[in-house]
Ligand code: FES
């Protein structure tokens with residue numbers, strides 16, 4: 001008999017209770033239990049960044065966390081950031097600048113980019129590149145992604161400045 005563990009957490013602002021296998025990772029929990037399939041799974045060992053989500057406001061690789069570790073935590077996925085409108089301008093910039101092709105890396109790339117922009121409203125291209133270095137994209141060659149993040153930072157600075 002497989003032992004399951006009860007967890008209670010907040011996902012995109014909604015309280016969730018679940019019974020999970022002790023070894024279930026957070027990425028699979030989000031995708032399979034909650035059907036939040038915007039969190040992608042590539043390498044499954046912490047290298048590609050495709051599974052990036054926020055836990056307690058900090059970005060983490062959900063393939064490297066167990067679902068039981070987020071008991072009591074607040075988790076935000078691309079669906080939550082998208083629905084709230086928090087990254088609407090960043091998403092529009094990705095579209096306008098052709099910063100996505102197959103889209104596999106895109107949800108995590110958006111979350112990582114938003115993480116940078118929350119910490120540093122006026123990053124230069126090197127800072128953008130460094131912050132996104134843990135998110136692999138096989139399609140775009142990264143330039144368009146850097147352009148999209150840079151233009152979003154400029155637009156936000158213009159709005160607040
Ligand atoms: S799937 Fe988690 S880092 Fe690649």
Ligand code: FES
Nearest residue numbers: 101105137138139
């Ligand atoms: S758009 Fe295809 S992996 Fe980035």
